[in-house]
Amino acid sequence: MKNKKGQLRIQEMSFMLVAVALFFILVGLFVLSIVYAGINEEATRIAEDRTLSSLTNLADSPEFSCTTSKSNCIDGDKLISLLDKTAYQTFWPYSSLEVIKLSGFGKDRSELVECTIANYPDCDLFKVYDKNVENERAISSFVAICRKDSQNEYIYDKCEIAKLVAGTKLDRG
Amino acid sequence: MVKKMEKIEMKNKAQHEIAGFVLIVLLVSIIGVVFLSITLGNPEVSRQTSVEVSNLLLSSMYYTTDCAINYVPQYREIQDLIKECYKDQSRNLRKCLDERGVCSVLEENLKNILDKSLNIEEGRVNKAYNLNIYYSDDENPNEEIISFEKGVFSNCTSVVGGSHPIPSGSFESGEIETELLVCKS
Numbered sequence: 001m002k003n004k005k006g007q008l009r010i011q012e013m014s015f016m017l018v019a020v021a022l023f024f025i026l027v028g029l030f031v032l033s034i035v036y037a038g039i040n041e042e043a044t045r046i047a048e049d050r051t052l053s054s055l056t057n058l059a060d061s062p063e064f065s066c067t068t069s070k071s072n073c074i075d076g077d078k079l080i081s082l083l084d085k086t087a088y089q090t091f092w093p094y095s096s097l098e099v100i101k102l103s104g105f106g107k108d109r110s111e112l113v114e115c116t117i118a119n120y121p122d123c124d125l126f127k128v129y130d131k132n133v134e135n136e137r138a139i140s141s142f143v144a145i146c147r148k149d150s151q152n153e154y155i156y157d158k159c160e161i162a163k164l165v166a167g168t169k170l171d172r173g
Numbered sequence: 174m175v176k177k178m179e180k181i182e183m184k185n186k187a188q189h190e191i192a193g194f195v196l197i198v199l200l201v202s203i204i205g206v207v208f209l210s211i212t213l214g215n216p217e218v219s220r221q222t223s224v225e226v227s228n229l230l231l232s233s234m235y236y237t238t239d240c241a242i243n244y245v246p247q248y249r250e251i252q253d254l255i256k257e258c259y260k261d262q263s264r265n266l267r268k269c270l271d272e273r274g275v276c277s278v279l280e281e282n283l284k285n286i287l288d289k290s291l292n293i294e295e296g297r298v299n300k301a302y303n304l305n306i307y308y309s310d311d312e313n314p315n316e317e318i319i320s321f322e323k324g325v326f327s328n329c330t331s332v333v334g335g336s337h338p339i340p341s342g343s344f345e346s347g348e349i350e351t352e353l354l355v356c357k358s
Contacts (some may be wrong), residue, residue, distance in 0.1 A: 016190060020197065028202055031208065045221065052224040072231050105289040142228040142290060144235035151246035159235040159250065161286055 022065035048139070055141035055164050058092065066146045068157060074099065074164065080120045082128055089129045095136050096167035098127040101145060102160050120145055133169045140165040184192050220332045223355070227335030230353045233286045234337060240269035240278040251286075252339050254279040255349055259308055259341070280319055291355060293324045301326045301356040310347025318349065329356035 068075035104112045104124030115123035145162040234252040241248050258276040262265040278323045291299045301324025308316045334354040341349050
């Protein structure tokens with residue numbers, strides 16, 4: 001009889017311990033989920049910032065950079081000569097590369113006037129190259145785009161804002 | 174009689190255990206409620222530096238406006254107009270050759286750039302922006318040069334921003350700071 005009572009008490013105690021432990025685990029999980037809720041978001045933001053920094057480096061590369069000592073600045077006159085140069089498709093690690101001028105912001109893709117030697121600088125979109133890959137993710141960064149202009153027989157730098165858009169091929173996992 | 178006493182004792186012990194458990198649950202619940210009210214009660218909107226916003230701010234500094242002060246075509250960049258606007262506010266009246274005030278041309282150009290670039294609208298990614306340009310030195314901390322915003326800065330899931338310093342050059346010892354904050358939804 002005493003043995004049975006003892007067993008019952010041990011059982012009772014063990015149930016109690018399990019219940020308390022479970023309760024604390026649940027509370028702990030709840031607290032952790034609140035504290036670390038923003039970690040994934042933060043990781044994504046950092047990764048995006050890194051990619052954007054790579055675009056800034058691209059803008060500062062000799063092929064694009066302005067002749068004046070301005071960082072994050074693309075030379076429009078260099079850019080127009082880069083169009084249709086297929087050699088650059090393998091030079092940069094992007095599946096597509098284009099520059100959209102401020103005049104093209106907010107316009108539909110079909111409305112954008114593509115830049116050629118003939119219509120430069122009255123255009124919106126410089127298509128450097130496009131490998132036409134299927135699964136592509138585009139990243140963009142703001143840059144200044146400058147070109148030489150003239151008025152009253154003076155030559156001066158005219159700078160605008162543009163978006164440097166680079167596509168990267170996504171591997172299907 | 175002894176059996177009855179034992180039964181009552183067992184019941185008492187069980188009651189004590191239940192009371193103890195309830196006490197623990199209550200205690201943890203109270204701590205939880207206090208913790209939640211602190212974390213959720215005044216939710217601090219995360220404010221981070223964004224490469225995108227910093228790049229926009231930096232690029233807009235180079236934007237060539239249609240304001241020439243000395244001769245055409247010496248058109249001033251935004252960063253030059255900011256300095257000219259500061260001079261203008263320091264009672265050194267500055268105007269473009271076409272008689273427009275430098276500060277109004279500066280504001281007009283900056284608004285045009287930011288409105289087109291950030292595409293502010295309710296329901297879009299960017300809900301609002303706030304641009305603040307001020308001059309700072311030892312004597313005058315944060316002396317406002319120009320400041321404006323678009324959209325409503327409320328219920329932002331996050332606020333991203335960037336800043337860009339402009340050395341005020343030969344005319345002053347301090348620095349001009351430009352700050353752009355964007356409210357994301």
